[in-house]
Amino acid sequence: MPSPADQLSTIFAALADPPRRAILERLSKGEAPVGELARPFDISAPAISKHLRVLADAGLIEREISARWRICHLRANALQDAHDWLAAYRRHWEGNLDRLVEFVERTHAADSAKGPRHATKAKGK
Template structure:
């Protein structure tokens, strides 16, 4: 089976824009043509068109053709690559939460004794 080629840079770059993430969020509710995707944004059509091209080149969406409309839909593969990538770091945030948990317990314990406020050194 083929090693997932490294698309991560273009994927992350595509996801780094709030307009594009909003478009993806909209597409999560179903296919939509360009004009409909454009509606929520105070932005010219060419701008939207460019965003869609970025998403398409990143492999995050696919476009088909229906008469004069170009319905877009989410393409899942690259999103999974992101999920797989970030999964490698899961232990870090779980470990942090563990530490937070410990800290809270410790804090609670100390509170019983006295609530002295800490000062700057």
């Protein structure tokens, strides 16, 4: 089994491709046969199979064979590691933005306390 960092790389690589994200979006609404997943794309059956293999290798989908149907299911819990990794950066940026807001508010309050700028200069000209 890959290390957590390697698994993250695999997940993000799988998510980097728009057709794969579209497949995941469709599967978020429920399971679907491969033919239905392929329908919106103008690509070959082998290309769709490769996309599905990449998603399965990343742990994002599960494939099963039921009679003559190949059914795919979303494995949303596999996205938890990516979510956790992104959440750390979200907290970082939210903290930075909070400090920026405080700075702007302090600066604005200090400027307001000084009164209108250039008022005396404009009268003296």
